[in-house]
Amino acid sequence: MAETTDYVTLISNDGFEFVVQRSSACIAEAIKRMLDPRNNFSEAQTNTCKFENISGVVLEKVCEYLYYHEKFRDQKDVPDMDIPPELCLELLMAADYLNV
Amino acid sequence: MALHNFQGLNNGDEVDFESTWETLAASFTQIHTKNASLLSFEQLYRQAYKIVLKKKGDELYKRVASFEQDWLTEKILAKLKGLLSNALISGNSAETGGQTANERLAAGDRFLRELKTAWEEHQLCMSMLTDVLMYMDRVYCTDHRQPSIYNTAMALFRDCVLLSRITTSEEQWVTMLGVLRNIILEQIKMERDGDIIDKHAIKACIYMLEGLEAKDTSNGPEKLYSSAFEEDFIRTSHDFYKAEGETLLRESDAGTYCRHTKKRIDEELDRCRSTLSDSTTSKIERVVEDELIRNRMNDLIEMDSGVKHMVDNERLSDLGLIFDLNARVDSKKTDLTKAVQRIVVAMGTAINNAGAAASQTQPAPAPETDGDKAKTTVAGVANLLTVAAIKWVEDVLELKDKFDNVWSTSFRSDQALQTALTRSFAEFINAFARSSENISLFIDDNMKKGIKGKTEYEIDVVLEKAITLLRYIQDKDMFDRYYKRHLTKRLLMGKSLSTDVEKQMVSRMKIELGNNFTLKMESMFKDMTLSEELTAGYKEHVTKRGDPDPRRVDLDIKVLTSMTWPLEGMGASSESDEDARMKTIYPPAIERLKMGFEKYYSEKHSGRKLTWLANMGTADIRATFPKVPSKNGTIVRKHELNVSTYGMIVLLLFNDLPSGESLNFEDVQSRTNIPTNELIRTLQSVAVSPKTRILVKEPMSKDVKPTDRFSFNESFESKFAKIKVLSITSGNKVEGDRERKETEKKNNESRNHNIEAAVVRIMKQRKELSHQQLVSETLTQLASQFKPDVVMIKKRIESLIEREYLDHIDGGDSLRPLGPPAVRIESP
CATH class of the missing domain: 1.20.1310.10 (Cullin Repeats)
Incomplete structure (x- = not known):
């Protein structure tokens, strides 16, 4: 079995690759399970997730959110994250898909 | 969303x-x-x-x-x-x-x-x-x-x-x-x-x-485990241990049973941890406890090799196991407690019976002997009784030690069991009528002989033991009475080995029973000290005056406060004796001495009256006996005689008597005015006892009769220069039946006073109480001294009402104090 790394790679449908911390990535329930070494799917083997239905722009925002979430974990008075209105709908759908 | x-x-x-x-x-x-x-x-x-x-x-x-x-x-x-x-x-x-x-x-x-x-x-x-x-x-x-x-x-x-x-x-x-x-x-x-x-x-x-889950629809936490397995498991375990319990009880002794049970419980707990589920732990534990302990505890305790056997054979670890098992199923340890109590009471009763038997069988052989022997036998019997009494105390102490040991090592110093043990001890000790007397005798014996050559620590242990027993006694006033009497004798006759130890004992009692209890004893010690000072002072006084009397008699006086000393036990028990003692005629030399001291005393303390208690005193007499020829020529036969004061008075009578003449009993009595029974006893000691036959009695017999005649025994011989004439009453012995009745009567009288005092105290404080409340309050107030009879209290209350100290309120059940002026409380 491939070793479990600290960083994982998330790939969008248009080929953008985002290398993010595993702990941040696993905030998204779907990603977490995808990478779960016990289940041992191919994603877990390669520490890489390819999302066929998420564009690079959206995935970037998702990663930003994951870090944002990690950063402000267990804190109050968290500042709002800046989200451009045109991305809202797509982001919402991605969030639903990834179970963030 | x-x-x-x-x-x-x-x-x-x-x-x-x-x-x-x-x-x-x-x-x-x-x-x-x-x-x-x-x-x-x-x-x-x-x-x-x-x-x-x-x-x-x-x-x-x-x-x-x-x-x-x-x-x-x-x-x-x-x-x-x-x-x-x-x-x-x-x-x-x-x-x-x-x-x-x-x-x-x-x-x-x-x-x-x-x-x-x-x-x-x-x-x-x-x-x-x-x-x-x-x-x-x-x-x-x-x-x-x-x-x-x-x-x-x-x-x-x-x-x-x-x-x-x-x-x-x-x-x-x-x-x-x-x-x-x-x-x-x-x-x-x-x-x-x-x-x-x-x-x-x-x-x-x-x-x-x-x-x-047991079922799809089940809402509760019921798991397949509990429905499909646990029940069956518990049921089969029940059967298994039931059968095992039966076999074990039949085939092995109690100790093995306990060990096995303990092992089984550990095994089951371990099994739940390693093999089954933790949730079953308490259930299976209960099963084993039920089957092997709870349902079998009684059988186990009653087994031939049960608790009794273990106690008898000091199987402390086995007892500990039984204790653990019982404690496991019952925090109060009821079964074990009951069994132990039964055993304690049974063993205690055995000691009681032995004690009672010893005091009853011994007097029987006495009348069969005759002559001089009888005297020693009577004394011997009394001694034996005392020994029996002391043995009783020692047996009880031994039993106590034994159970203390069992309690601390086997019963993990359990509080409940200690209470139970204490109760059982108190039960059988109080069931024995003579326990108060016996304990006092035990202390007496130790004060006189027991503590000789012992270290302070050992003495401490003995005293502590005595106190322990005292704690169990309910009728503490009885003990108080006996102890004071015995203490008096020890103090007056100088029998006590160490005043320090005596004082220690009293202070221990003070701690245990309170100030009231030892008040009088303490003042007895004070009297002793005062008396010493007084004697020294008087001696100085006499020397200063330069009393020229060559035949001066030294006086060692003990002044006793009449309220604190239990003198009724000292032979002055009835009114007639009281009168007789007043009139005792002292020989002139003694009379002078007496007057001298009385004068000296009244100078120091005016307004006090001295009563002389000749029956308590002793005297040293230097007596010269006629020379008798012997192989080595003549020797001067001087002896120092230590006799009671009465003995001295009697002997001095014969001092003035020409040799060869005699006095009969009545002569002696009329010249001395010594009470009849005291005189008989005195004469017995100086005329009958073989070793101290200073007087010759006519006719020779062991009893002194009014018609007997006495004369100086000129041929008296003794190897010793100093002779102690034993007085028959000197030691502290077990009481005879008559004396005991007397003591009980006296005790009841003082109890009556105590009860009345308590009732009045309570009423003064509470103003108004129902009859029942009053009785129960009185009971609690007096509990530290003795356990009063409810009937007795009721009688006292009646009597107080009769004497108009108390009154029923409006004819109802409630009472209020009326009282003499001092106690009167105006009712609104």
Whole structure:
């Protein structure tokens, strides 16, 4: 079995690759399970997730959110994250898909 | 919020359900055959996501369920069934036929292990499936209130595997679960019998049962484990331990039983930890406790080798075991407490009986002897009685030591048991009429002889023991009476070895029983000190005056405060004696001395009256006996005689008598005015005892009769220069029956006073009380001194009412004090 790394790679449908911390990535329930070494799917083997239905722009925002979430974990008075209105709908759908 | 109403991240692709399902189903098979690494989670996830978005979640859910069902039935169940032999299915060891226990065990093991593997794989696969189908769980199951696919799959395992029927014959069938249960129970039984089993396999299966709900619909936490296994387990354990308890009780002694039980409990606890479920721990513990302890405790205690046997043979560790067992099932240790109390009381009663027997059988042989012997025998009997009394105390102390030891080592110094022991000791000690007297005698004996040559620490121990016993005594006033009497004799006759120890004892009593109790004893000691000063002062006074009398008599005086000293016990018990003593005629020399001291005393303390108690005193007389010829010529025969004061008075009478003349009893009495019984006793000591026969009595007999005549014994001989004339009453002995009645009467009188005083005190304080309340308050107030009789209290209250100290309020039950002026309280 491939070793479990600290960083994982998330790939969008248009080929953008985002290398993010595993702990941040696993905030998204779907990603977490995808990478779960016990289940041992191919994603877990390669520490890489390819999302066929998420564009690079959206995935970037998702990663930003994951870090944002990690950063402000267990804190109050968290500042709002800046989200451009045109991305809202797509982001919402991605969030639903990834179970963030 | 779920967004499945949108097209989602579908990008408008049409999804064909059937083909997608085909892909999924193929992947699931891969997962089940452990080939998941070939699959992309993302793809599967996205496909399931799409199906759900297309509102085909319901269909997907059903397909997955039926896929699992097929898989379980076809692959898993078939595999497990292959492992089952007929014997295992029937679960009846009687039908094993040629199979040995070991083979059975091995077959069972194989089955358990296989089941365990199957279960673990199922769990793993299902968790993977669940992950892939997460979106379905999240959206479809939540919205339609379906159990998650994981739970459904687990239930499927239960229904398709565990609850599947295995036909054994035409009509009969058992479920897989039944087989499993039988195998586990059988293996546990084997382990109890000493075989070694595969605990991990069982534990895994138990874990599985614990993880499964008993029913789909059950809302509660009822697991398959408790419904399908635990009950049976508890039931068989009950039977097992019941049978074992019976055999054990029959075949081994109590100690072994206890050890075995303890081992069994530990085993069961261990089994629950390592093999079964922790949730069963308390239940199985209770089963073992019930069967081996609670239901058997009585039998166990009553066994031949039970508690009594252990106490007798000092089996402390066994007793400790019994204690632990009993404490386990009953925080109050009722059974053991009762048994121990019974034993203590029985042993105590045995001591009591021995004591009573000793005091009753001894006087019998006395009348058979005659002459001089009788005297010594009577004294001997009294001595024997005293010895018996002291032996009683020592026996009781020994018993106490024994149980203290048992209590501290075996009973873990348990509070409840200590109380019980104390109660039992108090019970039998108070049941013995002479306990107060005996304890006082015991202290007396120790003060006079026992503490000689002992270190301070040892003395401490003895005193502590005496105090311990004293604590048990209910009628402390009785003890007080005896102790004061004995103390008086010790002090006046200088029998006490150490005043320090005496004082220590009193201060101990003070701590134990309070100030009131020892007040008088302390003033007795004060009197002694004062008397010493007084004697010294008087001596100085006499020397200063330069009294020229060559035949001066030294006076060692003890001035006693009449209220504090229990003089009635000193032979001055009745009024007539009182009169007689007043008139005792002293020889002139003594009379002068007496007057001299009285004068000296009244100069120092005016207004006090001295009463001379000749019966308490002793005197040293230097007596010169006529020379008698002997082989070595004549020797001067001077002896120093130590006699009682009365003895001195009597002997001085003969000083003035011409040699050869005699006095009869009446002469002696009229010239001395000594009370008759005292005189008889005095004369007995100086005229009858063989070693101190200073007077000759006519006729020779052991009794002194009014007609007897006495003359100086000129041929008196003794090897010693100093002779102690023993007075018959000197020692502290056990009382005779008559004396005892006297003491009891006196005691009752003083109790009456105490009760009245208490009643008046209470009434003064409380102003108004009902009759019943008054009685109970009086009881509590007097508890530290003695245990008053309720009838006695009622009588006293009546008497107080009669004498108009108390009054019924409006003729009702309530009472109020009327009282003489000092106590009068105006009622509003």
